[in-house]
Amino acid sequence: MLSSVEENKRGKQMGYVYFAWLSGLLVGWAFMNVLVKLHPTRFAFMMSLVVIVAWVMYYFVNIQLTNYNTKPVKEQIGQIINVMKRHLVLFPGILLQGAAVSALVPILPTYATKVVKVTTIEYTVAIVIGGLACAFSMLFLSKMIDNNSRNFMYSIIIFGFVLYTAFIFWLSLVTNIMIVWLIALFIGLMYGLLLPAWNTFMAGQINPEEQEETWGVFNSVQGFGSMIGPLFGGLITQFTNSLNNAFYFSAIVFLFLAFFYGTFFVKSNKHTH
Numbered sequence: 001m002l003s004s005v006e007e008n009k010r011g012k013q014m015g016y017v018y019f020a021w022l023s024g025l026l027v028g029w030a031f032m033n034v035l036v037k038l039h040p041t042r043f044a045f046m047m048s049l050v051v052i053v054a055w056v057m058y059y060f061v062n063i064q065l066t067n068y069n070t071k072p073v074k075e076q077i078g079q080i081i082n083v084m085k086r087h088l089v090l091f092p093g094i095l096l097q098g099a100a101v102s103a104l105v106p107i108l109p110t111y112a113t114k115v116v117k118v119t120t121i122e123y124t125v126a127i128v129i130g131g132l133a134c135a136f137s138m139l140f141l142s143k144m145i146d147n148n149s150r151n152f153m154y155s156i157i158i159f160g161f162v163l164y165t166a167f168i169f170w171l172s173l174v175t176n177i178m179i180v181w182l183i184a185l186f187i188g189l190m191y192g193l194l195l196p197a198w199n200t201f202m203a204g205q206i207n208p209e210e211q212e213e214t215w216g217v218f219n220s221v222q223g224f225g226s227m228i229g230p231l232f233g234g235l236i237t238q239f240t241n242s243l244n245n246a247f248y249f250s251a252i253v254f255l256f257l258a259f260f261y262g263t264f265f266v267k268s269n270k271h272t273h
Contacts, residue, residue: 033124083210083217089264090202093257094218095225097198100253102229104168107237107246111171115243118177126177130184130191137192145197150204153197154265160194161258165251172247 028050035043084091112123145153167187174180206214233246 033120033127037120080213080217083214086207087205087214087217090205090218091221092260093198094202094221096253096257098222098225099229099232100164100250100257102226103233103236103246103250103253104229106230106234107243111243112180116175116177116180118180122177126181126184129181130188133185133188134192135188137189138196145193145200151269153200154261156193156197157201158258158262158265160190160197161254161261163190164194164254165258168247168251168254172244172251 032043032047035046109123112118112126113120118126145156164187167183167190171180171183174183202218232249236249237243237246
């Protein structure tokens, strides 16, 4: 799906794709929070039901493959290795973004109920505010990426990483739910711009004849980052006995990404000129 978008409208169309994905996450998270309040286990079957519905719907989606050729497993492995070698500079961003965000997943409910001292509904409202802001940004603001220069895209990425560093660090200091909602609003707006910009940047590095293979590798690395993030977040909180350290870990990762890609973009511009 990611390889099927039009190059001259990539930012806008990627915004639509990720809007649908994040809308599903938002609705599922908020809806399950409400259902868990009604009964902790009775509605668990709905997760499997939704997966089955998605699986059936997939067969009605028309996806245009750019280079569909059956290859031996050995050749496929070699191609995957070559893709990884050519795109090493992208891997820190792909891996660490997922890890930094997901590191907060295990501690956010505890942070909400023990530190900010809010109810499940108020916590859900924060998620909804962030999700709606992200949806608005992706639908109406992401098209700016297509209509501006490459340096504008670079600026969005670096500015996004820096703002994420600031907002996540700010969360570690906040105990007022109104301020948490405000931070959720700004994080959502920024993420709705950062994600299409980042994916447009990645797409510009990809060989058009190997889009499926390359996006497959990228998504696998991103999934691995999202998998190890909660592990790091949980362990940091457990061994340091402080929720704030998980926030600091996430903020430091985004700060590293800002410096790493800021340096890379400056060097790329020098080579271009």
